[in-house]
Amino acid sequence: MLAIDLGLFAKDNKPITLKAAAIMSLIWVLFALAFGGVLYFWGYELHDVHDIARLQEIVAKHHHDIKINVNDVAASIQAYNTNLTLEYLTGYVVEYALSVDNIFVMVLLFSSFGIPERYYHKVLVWGILGAILMRCIFIFVGAALIAKFGWILYVFGAFLVYTGITMYINRNQEEEVDPKNHPVVKFASKYFKVTHKLDSGKFFLKENGVKYITPLFLVLLVIEFTDLIFAVDSIPAIFSVTKDPYVVFFSNIFAVLGLRSMFFLLVNIIHKFHYLKVGLAFLLVFIGAKMLLHSYLKEWGFSTLHSLIVIIGILAISIIASLVFPKKVDYGK
Template structure:
């Protein structure tokens, strides 16, 4: 064995991992800082978030997401510390990036890599952001069913998002490790997404209901916690006569977390259809989740107007699942991430425009 060559390989692997952790750590630091500012600005008092505040915060999060696209477009190679063509080829192969490298031109190949990486990120972001809208339908139903006062929505959503970030982190990197070890899992994800999309289309007009008393999460929590019968301001916990209780608001938070867990089962495989790089999956996922809270307050009163959105999302899931199943053939035909983004945006745009052009007829009592 050539021990000197082995040492160089191990050293390069260690340096690459250190660079990835540094890049990733910087991203997490930014997210923690933004959440701290968000909590500091909007959680000092329990007041309902206005449409103007929601619009401003939505614009801020979308702007940050777009700026991160620019960061990846210019410095994307820094994520994996790519220094030469051999490293670039290795990373491209490892994460199944759909690009053609030019062996004699490292600079041009690196440019293609950065462009594709940024495009994968923004495509994943659009997919996750779109699927998050479906989450809003359920959130509105949860808050309404549990009778949560509007001034407490923000607190529940912020803490729900913090929990979602932790859960997504675990889901994404465990999923990436499984994909790296068992490539056939991608086909399993593909079949699952196609099935989910079909079921969403079949049940797109079903009236969803939530029974607070019989919800699985409420029943489970009631077994292990003492539940206070009424809301106590914006508190999650309440102490009375020396006994500690969880409040109904805490139960709502648990239901929100459980709901996000269910949605993650759809959304994370969907982004893995766009990119196999777990860092890009995480970046796109987290930016979409961070924008979900402000988008909720922006759309809460008009979400019902987009009645064709579920239809659009069902087609979106079927397309992404089919893309995952037919990846090798599509790659051979020259199907790129740009084509995926165009189709995804078109599906969403058509569903939104159709909803506005053909408004849902209100039911009238005979």
């Protein structure tokens, strides 16, 4: 799937059109939904669930919210598949929404480093490949920690509530990036020779036998570093939805794979969604509170479907509010 995306977009250094970005965004979303269909019909194959004993073992291990009828294997397995699909879709929506925050930062980074639009896609290709690798490591380390230390979920929950409150408090602050004083740039400049030449979109440039790194490679390093920071939020967030590391992985990776096409779709209009940061702040607080109050919510009958409805509701309200109440432009600046 990723090879198809790269084959369509990475043939040459040309800006991606809005039409191409919209088509690829739609394709990625359809791929993600199709995979949800795979889980709905064949999710039991994920952990080789073919009998009640195995189903009970997996449900207990990953804390799935379903009722098992020991007298009806088929119905119980289908209930498991349905819940698995809901967990996946909920996680996908959460990760896709949090990815929008990445786009805010990426637009800022490309602008601050003076990267021409025709080179965006090359940087994003490698940035997303790096993000996939980092997410794999984070997800399975996180799953191992949760399996070993169940109390760490409360740490994750408190951290997400804190992050959401901080995001809300700082929602109106203008974000700035100083390319010369960024810690990643300082680190790279300390160990490598840096040139200001872009040289046809190359990451490395050789002059007089000396190899230099270009601004394109610097911005790639900063993007990878930024995604590492975002992963600290997004990985705990997805574990509030499901404890199954494979479902966590699938929902996370599908969201990351669609990030590049979504970037080109939103790059010129993302400023219009000025209430989205508020929505994401409330989203993080909700997810964190859900992790902290999980046992109580389970007693009250709060299911994965309810979580999905609340999450979609928060995002829909923030988007609609942005369009209905557009941000006032200060022409005096």
